[in-house]
Amino acid sequence: MSVSAKSDADFRAVARRKLLAELRPAPAVVAKRYLLSGGFLGLFCFCLWSFDFSPARTTTGVGRLGHVLSFMFPPHIWTNWASFQPVLEGLCQTLAMAFLGTLLGAAVAFPLSFLGAKNINRYGIFRQGMRRGFDFIRTFETLVLALIFIRAFGLGPLAGVLAIAVSEVGNLAKLFSEAIENTSKKPVEGVRAAGGSRLQEIRYGVLPQASPVILSIILYTFESNTRTGTILGVVGAGGIGFLLADRISAYRWDEAWSIIFLIVVMVYLIDSLSAKLRALLIGGWEGGK
Template sequence: MTVTAAQIAAARAELPLAFQAPLPVRIRRYALWALFIGLFGWCFYAFDFSPERIWTGLGRLGRVISFMFPPHVWKSWEAFSEILKGLGETLSMAFLGTLLGAVIAFPLSFLGAKNINRMNALRLGTRRGYDIIRAFEVLILALIFIRAFGLGPLPGVLAIAVSEIGTFAKLFSEAIENTSRKPVEGVVASGGSRVQSVRFGVMPQVMPVILSIVLYNFESNVRSGTILGIVGAGGIGFLLSDRIAAYRWDEAWSIIFLIILMVYAIDWASGLLRARFIGKWEGAR
């Protein structure tokens, strides 16, 4: 027997209470909505989100943006080469930090994967280690390493690398756990050892995911490298901060445009790498 929409509408009109959620469910729903609206309103009040302040801030922002145009054009190679050097330092920081983090995190990820490491204490301890590393923001790590190693790109590389160890190890271990058991069982049934089952059963499945994660985080670390330069870790961020502090807004806008262009180029190149290498790995499965 098929119930039509008209019959449902008629039953709802005749017995509206039968279609309502139970009273405890409705009370919880209203309480959650009240808590959400109250928290939202308190944040607006505590952070002084007044219409007057927003309007004044928008006016100041408009004046700052007006100072950025027309963009600055460097007329000497000496001045422009300094900007290119800063962009190169930021790109190198992101590349080295991402590479070091991935290299160190890759073996650690196997210790945190439950289908590889059957010792619960070691696996859970390793995972909590991931969480501890990820608890430190890369900017805080940069400030610590600047105090230890001085100004320059080295603290930025170390900050990115340490931060990425925790992130990569967690994501890699989850990717390893989500692999299918059938290829592993096939290798074992053919007489392969446990190491061979990982090499030929797990790795072909997980490498495309790992490569995609590394490329995405590399793009993100290029942007992070810009922020690290502002606190003294070298790169284009230091030059950008210097121009903003000197109220040279036209140069700041030109630097921002070059950063956007660099991020776009990296995104385009990483897309090509994904299409080539991920397809290669998937074809070998």
């Protein structure tokens, strides 16, 4: 090997070592990574220990689950209208519960969202107070609200509607306010330059931008609340969930499986229709701007 070739090889080797040294993380970073990984692993093991997890228990549980599933097949088929009518009414109640709860929650959340948006509400203390109010409402789980309203108004879909509505006020108000904040300032400045008032700035500058996002949020929330309405029925808020809990408690597993299948079909149809409606409304809104 010539002297020049050897010098070039030595230069590349030194450059490679320097590059690897620069790319190698600092000892403090390495220690932090090991510490976080160890903490995560320790937390994972503690959770398994506190929940009494063991291979034997898992094997036993899987065996029992298979035994329960064996009672679900073949699924029950209703042969007369009198026996199928309560199931159909339960599905309709769950759907109506989700629709009314979402509609009422959105109706209350929409005006409140403007008070939580920083480009609309310029008073920082007032705006932060509204935001913390949204967070406070969101801390109450829908299931807990349903239990409270069942105690107050009795069993039935009314408690489920109120639970969904109150829960969605906090969720939707937060999401709506974020959609309003993320709008561009240029349309608002254009309305202001044309001599528009503050309300006209909101009406013609902010709403055309935020409305497609708000509509999408409402439709997605309706899809989610269709599933939530099923769970609320289990605790006595009416709907198909109430019938499902009744069949499970009576060990009528074949009927329970058939009801679960109908719930899956209903949620799938709602998701598909909601996606088409969202594309239709948002596409029409954007095309008309």
